[in-house]
Amino acid sequence: MNRRVQIVVALVLAALWGAGIFAAHAGGHLAFLDRLEATLTDLRTLARGVRSPPDLxxxxxxxxxxxxxxxxxxxxxxxxxxxxxxxxxxxxxxxxxxxxxxxxxxxxxxxxxxxxxxxxxxxxxxxxxxxxxxxxxxxxxxxxxxxxxxxxxxxxxxxxxxxxxxxxxxxxxxxxxxxxxxxxxxxxxxxxxxxxxxxxxxxxxxxxxxxxxxxxxxxxxxxxxxxxxxxxxxxxxxxxxxxxxxxxxxxxxxxxxxxxxxxxxxxxxxxxxxxxxxxxxxxxxxxxxxxxxxxxxxxxxxGDSIVRDRKVHIADGLIAILLPMLLVGLLAWRRSALGFVAAAAVMAAWAGLNLFAFTHGVWLDAATPLAAAVPPVAAFIGVQLWAGGRRTQYLAAKSRSLARLQAPAVQEWLARDPDFLAKPVRQDAAIVFIDLSDFTALSQRVDPDELQDILRPFHALIDKAAVDCGGMITSFLGDGAMILFGLPRAMPDDAARALKCAIDLHRGMERWIASLPPAIGKQIGFKIGAHCGPIVASRLGESHQHITANGDTVNLASRLMEVAAQNGARLALTDTLLDAADFHGAPDGVLSGPLLTEIRGRAGVVTVWFWRDEDRPSQTATRAEMID
Incomplete structure (x- = not known):
């Protein structure tokens, strides 16, 4: 097959590929292009900049x-x-x-x-x-x-x-x-x-x-x-x-x-x-x-909306067919640096035209032409770019795995700053610990599969409470968890959100235990501790890292669960957390205390309050009233 025939075949295959990509995407079979298009749209919107809306x-x-x-x-x-x-x-x-x-x-x-x-x-x-x-x-x-x-x-x-x-x-x-x-x-x-x-x-x-x-x-x-x-x-x-x-x-x-x-x-x-x-x-x-x-x-x-109608989609189809043909043709015409420069210039011109159209009110597809052009070009220039594409897929898979393992705010922060917490950072945060009582004894008597069925809704409850309140679960401990408020950065309402999360967990746990079979529900209980203060946040591990926090604030929050259990309560809160959350009692709960107590393994006295979800006549005063 002579060179001209090879070029014609390459052009035809590039055109067929572009047409196939456009048709498949239009038929809803290439959902990954929608994500790519959304990302490219965000970039074009940022490049366009902020506009003053009509004052209507x-x-x-x-x-x-x-x-x-x-x-x-x-x-x-x-x-x-x-x-x-x-x-x-x-x-x-x-x-x-x-x-x-x-x-x-x-x-x-x-x-x-x-x-x-x-x-x-x-x-x-x-x-x-x-x-x-x-x-x-x-x-x-x-x-x-x-x-x-x-x-x-x-x-x-x-x-x-x-x-x-x-x-x-x-x-x-x-x-x-x-x-x-x-x-x-x-x-x-x-x-x-x-x-x-x-x-x-x-x-x-x-x-x-x-x-x-x-x-x-x-x-x-x-x-x-x-x-x-x-x-x-x-x-x-x-x-x-x-x-x-x-x-x-x-x-x-x-x-x-x-x-x-x-x-x-x-x-x-x-x-x-x-x-x-x-x-x-x-x-x-x-x-x-x-x-x-x-x-x-x-x-x-x-009437200043961006246009993405049937005519624009027709233009998208033509670009998806013609762009890979033009790029392959340039590379086939000059198998040298000049061909690469010419192809790069065409891609730059297309990107500039696409951005110009977007900023002037016409939304041309960006993801589909890329998908139509890149594979034929990659196939034409050989294995090296194919290997590079495999590397991109690997990094994308790691990114998707990270998205499943980290809280949304941390995902976003890591995307902007890959070195986030590479060195430990000292900052203020709020911590919520939750743990099941008497679960170890139960686990000795219950089949492991049945035990997992019991724990699954328990873990789902914790996950929902943490996400709803903007917290990050740093670890699941089988029958307990630690939830951190303050990453990727400390916020003024960290304590308030941690307090809400602790109360939501208290209520959710009572409902969950009540839904269990009586033979199981009567055997277990729960305890929650919440505190705020300075922590040291860092990454742990080498090849497999996770984000965690340590320090006296974390230890004290964990020990509060013992204080709650020792005093017949389920939720123990420090005075520090309540002050930071600006909390003075709630009409649908009872706050009792203060209790001045020592914490095991820690010097000094801590002021602790207990929150209950029922109205007991002897404990109806609000925290502000008891302080007075």
């Missing part, structure tokens, strides 16, 4: 300040009614409530909120419930709505609220990285179609009719470019609060600025730390979901 939307956030004022979360309906009523009086274009009002509360609160909703233009949030983790499309569907995500049912607001307002579905679509990459504009069940929350708000605010075309939406006479599944692609203006945000506490303080509300779209939503409605974005690891929704609303109102 104001977020009224139910944040930590509001919760501290009211002492409860979710916000009581009567308080929500007051927030909505105050906003309506300031004459907004529309009030969008990004809260699921699906459960009944106090009758007077529900009635007050329902009356308030009738006073202004309101859109309420609903949720689509899907049968599986992924959204589905009904088989045999036809027409422009065939690609819509099909829900099992819609979780709608209570009728007493919905009768006074429009309703929109608030779900967003996240990539494999957890970042919302698009917001579906339409949802369907077997018998109905619902508009998304942002689309309902925009349509109502603009006062324009909505028309569904085969490949786009029309708001009045303006086209809204959407993806093939009628989703609105999402990039971000900047970090959280880039869209104008005010605290709902300003309503209760009487300081709400009328200019922030009048003739604007107002979105009410939660931004409570630990509330769960947060997403990672390129600019911010924790962006409230209400700001993601508000970003979509701003796009729809201003």
């Amino acid at each position: 939307v104001t977020i009224v956030a139910i944040d930590d300040t509001v919760v501290k004022r009211g002492g409860s979360y979710p916000l009581p309906r009567a308080d929500l009614a007051r927030v909505v009523d105050t906003i309506v009086q300031f004459k907004p274009k529309i009030v969008a409530i990004d809260l699921l009002l699906v459960d009944r509360s106090a009758a007077i609160g529900d009635a007050t909120l329902a009356h308030t909703l009738a006073t202004g233009p309101i859109v309420l949030a609903a949720a689509a419930i899907f049968p599986n983790a992924s959204e589905t499309v009904a088989s045999g569907s036809a027409g422009p709505l065939a690609a819509l995500p099909q829900a099992e049912r819609f979780l709608l607001p209570l009728p007493v609220f919905a009768e006074h307002a429009d309703v929109g579905i608030v779900n967003v679509a996240t990539g494999q990285s957890g970042t919302p990459l698009s917001v579906p504009m339409l949802f369907r069940t077997a018998d109905k179609v619902e508009l998304s929350f942002p689309l309902r708000v925009a349509s109502r605010a603009l006062g324009k009719p909505l028309t569904i075309a085969p490949d786009h939406l029309m708001l009045g006479d303006r086209a809204v470019p959407v993806d093939t599944d009628f989703s609105l692609p999402i990039t971000y203006y900047g970090p959280r609060r880039t869209i104008r945000t005010v605290s709902a506490q300003s309503v209760f303080d009487g300081t709400l600025d009328r200019k922030a509300i009048e003739n604007r779209i107002v979105v009410i939503g939660t931004a409570v730390a630990g509330g769960g409605d947060f997403f990672p974005t390129p600019f911010d690891s924790l962006m409230p979901g209400v700001e993601v929704i508000s970003t979509a609303i701003t796009y729809l109102l201003s």
Whole structure:
């Protein structure tokens, strides 16, 4: 076979490879490209930089300040009614409530909120419930709505609220990285179609009719470019609060600025730390979901959303075919450094064009052309680059293994700083220890397989409590665990989160033990100790490392479990932790003490308090009252 025939064959194979990659990805069979695309999208967004959003939307956030004022979360309906009523009086274009009002509360609160909703233009949030983790499309569907995500049912607001307002579905679509990459504009069940929350708000605010075309939406006479599944692609203006945000506490303080509300779209939503409605974005690891929704609303109102429609996908397909052909052709034309330079220049030009298009509002795929171009080029230049690809796969496998073994915050930190804790670091942290009582005796009488079945939900309970409160499990000790709050860096609320975790563990353990067969549940108990102070955090091990902490703070937290057991309690807390958490008692628990006690193996006296989850007449005083 002469050289020309070899080049033609190589070009044809490169073209077929590119076409196959594009077709497979479009058919949903190359999910790893979605992760790569999400990563490259984050990089392009950061390269584009922060943009000033059109000043059309104001977020009224139910944040930590509001919760501290009211002492409860979710916000009581009567308080929500007051927030909505105050906003309506300031004459907004529309009030969008990004809260699921699906459960009944106090009758007077529900009635007050329902009356308030009738006073202004309101859109309420609903949720689509899907049968599986992924959204589905009904088989045999036809027409422009065939690609819509099909829900099992819609979780709608209570009728007493919905009768006074429009309703929109608030779900967003996240990539494999957890970042919302698009917001579906339409949802369907077997018998109905619902508009998304942002689309309902925009349509109502603009006062324009909505028309569904085969490949786009029309708001009045303006086209809204959407993806093939009628989703609105999402990039971000900047970090959280880039869209104008005010605290709902300003309503209760009487300081709400009328200019922030009048003739604007107002979105009410939660931004409570630990509330769960947060997403990672390129600019911010924790962006409230209400700001993601508000970003979509701003796009729809201003028409400045990024375009990723059918025409863009056609361009993606052409690039996936032509780019590997061009690169292989250049390498075949000049089997020298000049060919490599020319191929590198083409790749650089493509990357520059892709970034230029992204920064100017067109979202060309980056992952698919890379997948289409790199393998043919790698095959053409030989085994050396193939070996390099194998090395990349090995590192990716190690990264995935790390993601399963470390807390999310530590994963992110290690990705930014691979030398994190290579040298021991002294800092403040909070520690929670938990251990089962009398479990050793039980393990001698129970079959090992049955023992594992008993421990599995116990470990799951600890894992959930730690993750929910932002802690890191540094070790499981069979029938116990150590949870650390303060890595990758110390935070002002480490003690408060550790205290919440300890209380959540106490309650969860009582429920778990009660669920066990009586013959087992009566034989075991538990004890928890929590303390905060200076620690030394470091990595242990050489080839297989793990992160841990040591020092007097850790030892004292561990010994507190003994103090709890000796005093007929299950949760022992130090005065140091309670002061750092600014804790003065809780209406649904009893704090007793103080107990001045010595700790085994440690000089000095420690002030210890005991928390119980029941109201005992002799122990109803709060910690503040007992100190007084």
